[in-house]
Amino acid sequence: MSEALLELNGLSKAFGAHQVLDGVSARIRPGEIVGLLGPNGSGKSTLLNAISGFLPPDAGRVTIAGTDITARPAHVVTRAGLARTFQLPNMPTRMTTREVLRAGDVAAGAPRHMLRRTGRDDRIDALLEMFRLAHVADLPASSLSGGQKKLLSVALALRGSPRLLCLDEPTAGVHPELRTEMVRILKQAAGEGTTLLVIEHDMLFIRQLCSRCIVLDRGHLIADCAPDELEHNGAVVEAYLGKAVQKGKTAR
Amino acid sequence: DITLGAVIPLSGSNATPGEDQRRGIEIAVKEINDAGGILGEPLKVIIEDSAGKPQTAIDAARKLVTVDKVPLVIGSYSSGITLPMGEYLVQEGIPHLNPASTSGLVRKIGPTSFSMVGLDNVSTEFAAKEVIANGWKNVAVLAVNNAFGQGVAHEFEKHLEEMGGDVKTSVLFTGGQPSYRRELQQLEATDPDAYVFTAYGTDAALIMQESYELGLQTDAPWYSILITMMNKDTAAEFKQGLTGMDVGYLGAGGEGYKAAYEAAYGEGFLSAYGGYAHDAVLFAAKAIEMAGTTDKEPLLEAIRKLGDEGFDGATGEIKLDADGQRMSQPYLKFKVDGNALVPMD
Amino acid sequence: MIEASNIRAGYGDGPDILQDISMTASAREIVTILGPNGCGKSTLLKTVAGFVRPRGGAIRINGEGAETVPIHEKVRHYGVGYVPQTDNVFRTMTVTENLLMGARDLSRDTRNERFEALMTQYPTLANKRRRKASALSGGERQILSLARALMAGPRILLLDEPSAGLSPAMMHDVFEAIGRIRDAQDMCILMVEQNAYEALSISDRAYVLSLGKVALTARSADLLNDPAMERLYLGGDPDA
Amino acid sequence: MSDFLIHVSAVACLYGILALALNLQMGLSGLVNFGLIALFGCGTYGAAFAHLWGWPPLAGLALGLVFAALLGLFFARLGDRMSEDYWGIATLSLAEIMRLVFTNEQGLAGGAQGVSGLPVTFAALPADTAALARLALYAALLVVAFVICQRIARSGFGLSLKLMREEPQLARALGYDLARSRRIVMVVSSLMAAVSGFLYAHYLTFVGPEQLMSHETFLIWSMVIIGGIANNWGVVAGAILMQFALAYVPFVKDWFDVPSDFVAATRLIIVGGGILAFLIWRPKGIFPERIGGSHV
């Protein structure tokens, strides 16, 4: 059996009387691309926050490659190899897009002399090009459009080739053409050794990208299967896909 | 023209005594010019605002010395400003006349610094004697929490205890508060024979009002150190039976000064400090007259000589000791009558 | 109802984001605006709403010139409802209060009636009436924002990506509801969307923007059946 | 005239260092410090204690630096727990506590009477030379502080500080340890402030609690804002401009021959009105921050 890269063990979190996560356990093996699905408010983002050090869980354990990172601060988790994006990305007002990317480089530990060299900037340029952000590279990052901010945050998380990349709805607000492009980019990253955990509602994207899906409903895992099996899973259809699947729209 | 400089707090928390100092200076300048000026030339005093901030005061003093080239600077009010300013003037060898700061540290400023005001130990000794003579052995002291108030409280306690009295508690209050009930209740809790206090006009007015409201004035008598500086702002109904001490504006200079002041400003003194500022100008004028010049060395010489001989000002005779500090000061007992202060004895 | 002609607009002293845009939308019509990220869709919506003042061109609502009418006046006079793309809830207020903010000028009865109707329609919100909006999840906020706009019973509805972040079931519900209110209330709906397929299936016409200009305008049905469109805007197979 | 100029320039240099320290915190890192003057006070009281205890002045410097570093670390520690507005008021409170303690504890350092008679720097030189030497020393230190700040602003670390200022959550997600950045910034800038305070004490030859009033902090704030937040050139320019303006305000009164009863009001109106006019005229400061200007 292969060692799990990310292992969740009985994660729980409540806000007041509202139990948002209720004993979630899961294992993600290296190299997998896992989709995390679930209805709105089911606790997906909360789960990601609990993993990445933004919200200490009430109970349970999180390990990355065997290292216990439960309730460790975010920067420690990041150093253990995790990168994440936010569902609602906010970007700085007094920094340009390029500067934000550069700050990402620095965080990823690029040595000073590397940063100075233009070669490094070429990589930023390539990334900007890839995400269609080149023309806004020197604008304040906060003035980007909603979709562009999303793209920037994904680009930022890709820097430094993390071991585990967690994306919170990377395609919401992103143009379909770029979604396709993003599938390609993410698959390439996976090919280079990054494991992915992706929260998403776009079933097409999920189907194209993921090898496996886990579905969360009211804080419980209700399914763990291949993307194609989702619409045959009564519980998932009931809780998540709803009528959409019957009309076959998502099956497009 | 002969131009002197003065740095006083015209804004900030000490603006009231600062304004009084300004009036004292203004009256003195007028007196001198009406009498024909100094060495036949009109006198002018450039007054700068210290804003109660050391940096502003130092900037002003530097400006007076290096730009206006005044031969002598008068100032300031609180010790926190007088000390650094005086030290700067001493470094430059410029004569410095301290018209207000009574902290003992003033003595150490340096050889070209002179005080027109008797330091804490003089006034508090007088007050302590009075208090003992009134038969008050256990007293509660209230003073403003700055260099002046701390000095007074400390010196008063020392003298009173030497004379066999006891200070039950010394409460220091921060000026400018909207209420002093807490301080007053602390005083009251010690059940003293008398309350001894020193405070500037606006604070004192509130203190007297609140002590009246709290009934503290019926329990025990109140005694004010430097009573003139609080008398003006306090309404008559809150200070019945109040006694206190202050510099005597009596004799030749004092009466005239008082009359001129009241004529010019339509009210009594704002504080005790206008008189010293006034005397500082007169003293400087006399010294210049004696030296026949405004040059540093002869002027310093003249100041020392004048200090030795003694000089009659509105605040009585000004005689300086070897450190250039005023040796004695005529103090008077006062009691309040309606809104007015009347000397006792 | 809405008629924009030759609009130019931008932010601060920056370049024109909208370069020359003309579009219309009438009552009982859903108009979808499509286009790549950063092409100016939200800016167009903001200009129509009145947050961004056009640098040139004219915006007429109900035949009246409305370029300089501030947004709150438009809300009151023309019954404009606006759902922004981001930052779309009153964070410090509860779900209930958020909804009531939408109901400024309503009588108590209508207000309660609509409130209860929306609560039944979106049970997700009903469970969280007293929750502060800042605690809600992304999708819950999206729904709250839409519900807030619907509370006022708008005649013109400007929706900036109403389906972003919604689960498939919820997205389906929301689009269905939008289609229904157009018919029931003669509403004029201008909607920016990235989930083009679903949006086009309920809308009547569509504009495709590109770099601040209208690149294409067509009936939704035609676009849906256009294979080129499919490849360009609906997402293809990355491996193909 | 030139003596006065030298004096004003010397003090302006010290304020420049202080303004740079504030800018490092507030401008670059978004640490809204309303208690800056306490860090300055560590320097002045370091000098005062050394003087009281008969230590050599440089020991006072060391003392001041240690105080300031500790206080800076404590500030940083508080920052781990509170958001910026609340942190601002916490720092203000601590600065006030420090001032009140020094005012009330007469045994500590003279209470409200303060400590006077500190030796002036370069006392051994003749007066004119000493003044110039002091100016040269302060100016040199200002340059050093400027270079340090500029290097920080342009380094990768500076970039991370900007990100912390703007979007702390994003910075955390990228793996920055904000607590550590805050500690570094606070210690570096506290040391700068303490050096400035130490020199100031030995310039004025007096140390007292009145120097620690909270409006002194606001004065430094005005300098930073008038100069241009987050731009080191601007901040130094702001400090110099402001200090010169304040020192030269009394001349305005002389030119117009304002009667002495209006002196204070004139001063307040010129200073307040000047700041307002400036803010309206150049709201972004003399040298605004250049967005995208970091060269890593």
Next chain:
Amino acid sequence: MIQFLFDTVIRALDLALIAVALSGVYSLIKFPNVALVQYSVTGAFLGMLLQQAGLPLLVALPLSAALVGLLAMLFNVLLFERLLEEGSAIALIGSLALSMILSAVFLLAFGPAAYRFDLPVAPAMRFMGARVTVHQLSTLAITLVSLGGFAAILFFTRLGREMRATATNCVLAAASGIGTRGVINATVFISGVLAALGGMTLAMRGSVSIDLGTQMLLPVFAAAILGGLGNALGAIAGALVISAAETFVTNTNFGPLFGQDFLFAPASYAQTASFALLVLFLLFRPAGLFTSEVNRV
């Protein structure tokens, strides 16, 4: 005990109105307008002038409050709207500068002396063992009524809801049909009124001089923050907590603990107590007493 409670309440009275005013504007336009303390001094002076001009106190108080409210609005329109475009730090410095100018005006018009309302003063009455003066009671009443009125506006009127909405999300508020500029000005007006009433109630109990504003700034600031920025009524709780701490420190005889008759913490440490309390409080409640927003990513 009763006396302790009473002293606490009275001290809280000093702070509450102005703190609520500060926190009210802060929540809306996101900068602490330090000139507010000067507005209260203005209110007090204006009230006294009106009374001297022959108006009865009951007319002079509201009239002066309304005038100060208008003045606050005027400054907002002429000055702060413009400065706020560039950020809150700039507006903060602007309000400091405005404070300076206002104190210059006071200095010219009134000089540094202290002024009182022309009111009869009587010794304190005994009320359940505590000493109370008439003016303390009447200003208590004024404060309660105005704070109650403000709370009612905030929670039970449309204006109040609109204020809170605008404070939270100005863009969305406009999109909900709220004229945000008008709402902001209304709030600024109310804050001016409250600040002026704060100043006048102070002057009714004691006296007011031009320096009062500066002296009040820090405690008022502290109370507003302690209550939770942006939570206008939290400032009342903040004022109460601070005054309780101060009163406890100064009114408690620590003597018996140390085997002495009397040992009071120096009254000058009262402020230290309130600041220390503030820091401690923030350590345990890093976002003030009351917060209305959940922090989540």
